[in-house]
Structure formats: C-alpha cells, structure tokens
Amino acid sequence: MSIEESSSAPEPVPVITPFRRVAVIGGGAWGSALAMVADRAGRETRLWIREAEAVAAIRAGGRNPFLPDHDMPAGISVTGDMGQALDGADLALLVIPSQFLRAMAAEVERHAAPGMPVVICSKGIERDTGLLMTQVIAEVMPGRPQAVLSGPSFAAEVAEGQPTAVTIASADVQPLEDDEDGPLDPESMGAALVASLAARVAVTLGTTSFRPYLSDDLTGVEVGGAVKNVLAIACGIAAGRGLGSNPRAAIITRGLAELKRLAQALGGRRETVTGLAGIGDLTLTCSSEQSRNFTFGLALGRGATPDEALAGKSAVVEGAVNAETVTALARRLGVEMPISEAVHAIIRGRLDIDAAMTALLTRPIRAESRALEPVVAIDHPASRASDLETTDA
Ligand SMILES: NC(=O)C1=CN([C@@H]2O[C@H](COP(=O)(O)OP(=O)(O)OC[C@H]3O[C@@H](n4cnc5c(N)ncnc54)[C@H](O)[C@@H]3O)[C@@H](O)[C@H]2O)C=CC1
Numbered sequence: 001m002s003i004e005e006s007s008s009a010p011e012p013v014p015v016i017t018p019f020r021r022v023a024v025i026g027g028g029a030w031g032s033a034l035a036m037v038a039d040r041a042g043r044e045t046r047l048w049i050r051e052a053e054a055v056a057a058i059r060a061g062g063r064n065p066f067l068p069d070h071d072m073p074a075g076i077s078v079t080g081d082m083g084q085a086l087d088g089a090d091l092a093l094l095v096i097p098s099q100f101l102r103a104m105a106a107e108v109e110r111h112a113a114p115g116m117p118v119v120i121c122s123k124g125i126e127r128d129t130g131l132l133m134t135q136v137i138a139e140v141m142p143g144r145p146q147a148v149l150s151g152p153s154f155a156a157e158v159a160e161g162q163p164t165a166v167t168i169a170s171a172d173v174q175p176l177e178d179d180e181d182g183p184l185d186p187e188s189m190g191a192a193l194v195a196s197l198a199a200r201v202a203v204t205l206g207t208t209s210f211r212p213y214l215s216d217d218l219t220g221v222e223v224g225g226a227v228k229n230v231l232a233i234a235c236g237i238a239a240g241r242g243l244g245s246n247p248r249a250a251i252i253t254r255g256l257a258e259l260k261r262l263a264q265a266l267g268g269r270r271e272t273v274t275g276l277a278g279i280g281d282l283t284l285t286c287s288s289e290q291s292r293n294f295t296f297g298l299a300l301g302r303g304a305t306p307d308e309a310l311a312g313k314s315a316v317v318e319g320a321v322n323a324e325t326v327t328a329l330a331r332r333l334g335v336e337m338p339i340s341e342a343v344h345a346i347i348r349g350r351l352d353i354d355a356a357m358t359a360l361l362t363r364p365i366r367a368e369s370r371a372l373e374p375v376v377a378i379d380h381p382a383s384r385a386s387d388l389e390t391t392d393a
C-alpha cells in the first residue's frame with residue numbers, strides 16, 4: 001500500500017441489516033446443516049421437515065435421521081407444518097431435491113409473506129422442463145426476490161462447524177451508474193453487490209466457520225452445482241473400476257471444460273466456473289466418499305446396476321437424474337459434453353463402462369482450449385468414439 005493510499009480517509013463501511021427470522025424449507029441433511037448455520041449466526045430459525053418421523057425423532061432424541069451423527073440445537077424450532085414454519089419469516093432457504101422443488105415451492109408461495117425473498121440451495125435441473133431452479137422459482141413464485149447458495153459444502157462438515165466457504169448469488173446487482181456507453185465500472189458493480197440480496201443473505205448466515213462470497217451470476221453458480229454431481233459420478237465410476245489419480249485429474253479437468261461450455265451457453269460467466277460453485281464443488285465431490293454422487297458412481301464402477309446402487313437409500317443422488325437433464329439441455333444448446341453423455345449412457349444401460357472409457361479416450365484429438373482457432377480435430381489413431389456418439393436418447 002502506498003503512503004498516499006494509507007493516509008486517505010477510510011471508505012465508509014456499509015451497514016447491512018441481516019434477516020431476523022429464517023425458515024429453512026426441507027429438513028434433509030443440507031437443510032438441517034443450514035438451519036444450524038442460521039442458528040449459530042443468531043437468527044430465529046425454523047426448520048420445516050416433510051417426514052413426520054424425522055420431526056418426531058428430533059423432538060424425542062434431538063437428532064434428524066437425515067443427519068444422524070449431529071445434535072440439532074435446541075434453539076431451532078422443528079415443524080412439519082409449512083404455515084407455522086413460514087409464519088413471520090423474513091427469509092426462506094429452499095433446500096429441496098431439484099425434482100421436487102416446483103411442488104414444494106408452490107406450497108411455500110401459499111404461506112409466505114409478500115416480498116419475502118427465497119434462497120435456492122438445491123443443485124440440479126428440472127427433468128421435465130430442462131429449467132434451472134431459478135427459472136422454476138420464477139414460474140411458481142413470480143416476482144419473488146431470489147438468491148442461490150452453492151459451493152463445496154458437505155452437510156456433515158458444516159454441521160461439525162468446519163470452516164466452509166460458499167457462493168451466494170442474486171440477480172439484483174445492477175450497476176448504480178448508467179454504463180450503456182462503456183464497459184461495466186467495477187466500483188459501481190462493487191457498490192451494487194454490497195446493496196444486493198446476496199449480501200443480506202451473506203450477513204444473515206455468515207459466522208466464523210461459514211464464509212459466503214458474493215456473486216451476481218446465478219446461472220454460472222447453478223450450472224456448477226448441477227453439473228459437478230454428474231462428473232462426481234464419473235470419478236466414482238473410475239475409482240470403482242480401480243483406476244488411479246491420473247484418470248481422476250483428467251475427468252475433473254475435462255469435466256470442468258464441459259461445465260464451462262454449458263454455463264457460458266446459458267449466459268453464465270467463466271470466472272464463476274473457476275470459483276467455489278464451479279471448480280471448488282467439483283474437486284470436493286469428485287474426490288471424497290462423503291459425496292453421495294461419488295459413492296453412487298463407485299458402486300456402478302464395482303459392477304452394481306443403477307437400481308442396486310440406489311437401493312435402500314433415502315439420501316438424494318442428484319447426479320443420477322441430472323445426468324439426463326444436463327445432457328438433454330446440452331444437446332438442445334449444441335454444447336459438447338462427452339463425459340456427462342457417457343455417465344448418462346452408463347446409467348441408462350446403453351453403454352458398458354469399458355466401452356465408454358475407450359470411446360472417451362479415442363475421441364478426435366483437438367486443441368485443449370477451444371479459444372484456439374481454427375479448432376483442430378484429428379482422428380485418433382485408435383478411434384472408437386462412435387460408441388459415444390450413438391448413445392443418443
Ligand atoms: N447433503 C449435502 O451435503 C448437500 C446437499 N445439497 C443439495 O441440497 C438438496 C437437498 O439435499 P439433502 O438435504 O442432502 O437431502 P437428503 O438426501 O439428506 O434427504 C432427502 C430429502 O429429500 C426430501 N424428499 C424426498 N422425497 C420428496 C418428495 N417427494 N417431495 C419433496 N421432498 C422430498 C426429503 O424430505 C429430504 O429432505 C439437493 O439438491 C442437494 O444436491 C447441497 C449442498 C450440500
């Protein structure tokens with residue numbers, strides 16, 4: 001820092017008022033952990049759980065079967081009554097598996113106060129429509145302010161209070177000055193970010209162990225959360241097949257290229273992909289048996305069928321459904337996502353794992369970066385890529 005800078009008057013620190021009453025809608029592992037975060041941050045917290053048995057278990061023994069190794073703090077009020085959970089709430093966190101969010105959000109809309117913002121904490125794309133979760137919410141809760149919370153955050157570690165960093169994005173980050181004539185002014189954008197819903201949610205949930213970063217790129221954040229689950233299955237499959245560290249690094253890196261292409265095709269930004277909700281969450285879930293998506297892939301790689309790998313599990317494996325939703329969306333947009341395609345084909349039983357690996361490894365040889373023009377594509381000497389190209393649904 002220069003002498004001139006250090007002697008200048010300090011910038012005024014903006015005061016942001018946190019939300020006081022937080023309703024967490026969805027009491028699976030992640031909703032329960034986020035309720036603990038809100039409680040630790042000093043917010044009046046209510047947790048709505050769909051399963052009456054889980055509500056009863058918490059009331060009787062203080063533990064949620066969805067997060068069985070952690071005590072629910074007594075300060076969190078747990079209920080199976082949506083109206084009660086939302087009564088007086090000034091913020092709701094929606095923590096519902098992606099394929100059920102539409103139905104649950106419609107119920108939230110019936111009980112929520114007008115203008116109460118919602119924070120989407122689910123990671124996925126809707127199967128029937130191909131819509132991102134923000135688009136689903138815009139349809140079901142029209143006009144309601146919304147933010148997205150995502151990033152590398154295993155529920156159990158958050159419940160333990162392990163240091164965790166997440167991204168919170170909201171769309172209300174408009175430049176304060178008219179910059180139609182030129183590039184965005186970073187100062188203006190920075191000021192807008194501080195005044196955004198994302199910032200208010202961040203001060204509502206931030207603690208010494210839970211650190212939010214702010215963004216205005218909802219699309220980039222959402223695509224990261226949905227695609228990393230599919231790639232975690234790919235890494236699990238490779239591990240289950242007995243493959244080592246080289247293949248995992250290749251899947252993560254080339255998977256990130258797929259994630260980036262899809263995010264950009266949908267209007268998301270490249271720097272979001274290299275942030276917590278992109279590469280951060282991708283590396284977490286691709287390298288840990290704590291991930292349900294990774295362990296699902298592990299079972300497939302060891303020879304289980306998808307049904308066998310999912311049997312008897314109440315925990316959601318978003319990537320098992322999202323392999324289909326992600327690849328369908330990518331095809332519609334003309335985006336190449338060969339690893340995700342391979343995962344989808346394996347789950348559907350259209351391609352066996354060895355054939356998928358060979359097909360991926362023998363795709364045409366091309367420049368690592370598509371930024372290099374013209375894009376070269378040379379036939380691989382051992383080409384079997386046609387296996388992948390014929391797996392279309
Ligand atoms: N568990 C984690 O570490 C994290 C999970 N997430 C995301 O949070 C979302 C919720 O996941 P978890 O809390 O982990 O779930 P979970 O696997 O712990 O529990 C399953 C959840 O699904 C709900 N559910 C089951 N059938 C339903 C139906 N028909 N309608 C509505 N809800 C139904 C249950 O009530 C329960 O909340 C997912 O999108 C997941 O990707 C995001 C970050 C971390």
Ligand SMILES: O=C(CO)COP(=O)(O)O
Pocket residue numbers: 123151152153154155229232281284285290291292293294316317318
């Ligand atoms: O999203 C998660 C961590 O950020 C949880 O991943 P899994 O659903 O694969 O367990």
